[in-house]
Amino acid sequence: MKNPLIELNNISFQYYGQEHKALNDVSLTINKGEWVALIGHNGSGKSTLAKTINGLISPESGEIKVNGELLTEENIWDIRKMVGMVFQNPDNQFVGSTVEDDVAFGLENQGVPRDEMIVRVNNALERVRMSDFKIKEPARLSGGQKQRVAIAGVIALAPDVIILDEATSMLDPQGRQDVIETIRALKEETNLTVISITHDIDEAAYANRVLVMKQGEIIHEGTPEEIFSHGEALIGMGLDIPFPEKLKASLRKKGIDVPNEYLTREGLVEWLWTYGLRK
């Protein structure tokens, strides 16, 4: 059943001194528990869209509702509590001298009592599998570990939605995989709503729905399979071509009759396994 968590109605926004609108009449509904990937070239408006959702940017026209509440100047701080954001550079997100201090920071700001704070910090660190690093200095962690701590800091505040703004783009493949896996597990356990802004096809593949932005507008929308089946056109959408699609193109060139629909890595392996049997 549909249960809207975020509703954007006809949002437009133009940065001061810019020729074009960063957002041009964007309307969008995201349901509770949904994972939405936002893709598109640099400058297409993805970050601006994310910033309107948590009130960092106030649109010139249109309305934003989070959990049924219209975002206004009066309730902006309450809305911000519902929307957690994790940014690209893990090094710019640390304020505490130890991992646990860092995760506690937002809770301290909200005046959460000490006993409850300890429980919430411990739970959050456990969820991202960083409990063993509680008293470590954040600077000594790997990029992926740092982002998992940043995620712990966000989920300790119990938001309804987490926005990952290219949160895996500076990480090595293992770090990326760890962060994505952490989010996937969190979503399964807590029915978190996830918005991930990404150029990474593997990250986008986890989404229930992929939105493609171009020049401040949402120009395509579909399941990952539907969007990824665009093949070469994906590059124009700001994504790399997925490995299975590249392999399919090479097989096709060799005269092998590969399926047209999008196949995940596992799907393609399965298809290749059984190819010989079908011949």
Ligand SMILES: Nc1ncnc2c1ncn2[C@@H]1O[C@H](COP(=O)(O)OP(=O)(O)OP(=O)(O)O)[C@@H](O)[C@H]1O
């Ligand atoms: N602070 C700013 N001041 C002026 N113009 C801005 C500012 N931030 C973004 N823009 C412009 O607004 C448009 C949308 O930018 P936005 O950062 O939302 O895109 P994006 O899709 O998130 O790109 P990226 O992947 O590079 O972050 C671009 O034309 C950009 O140059």
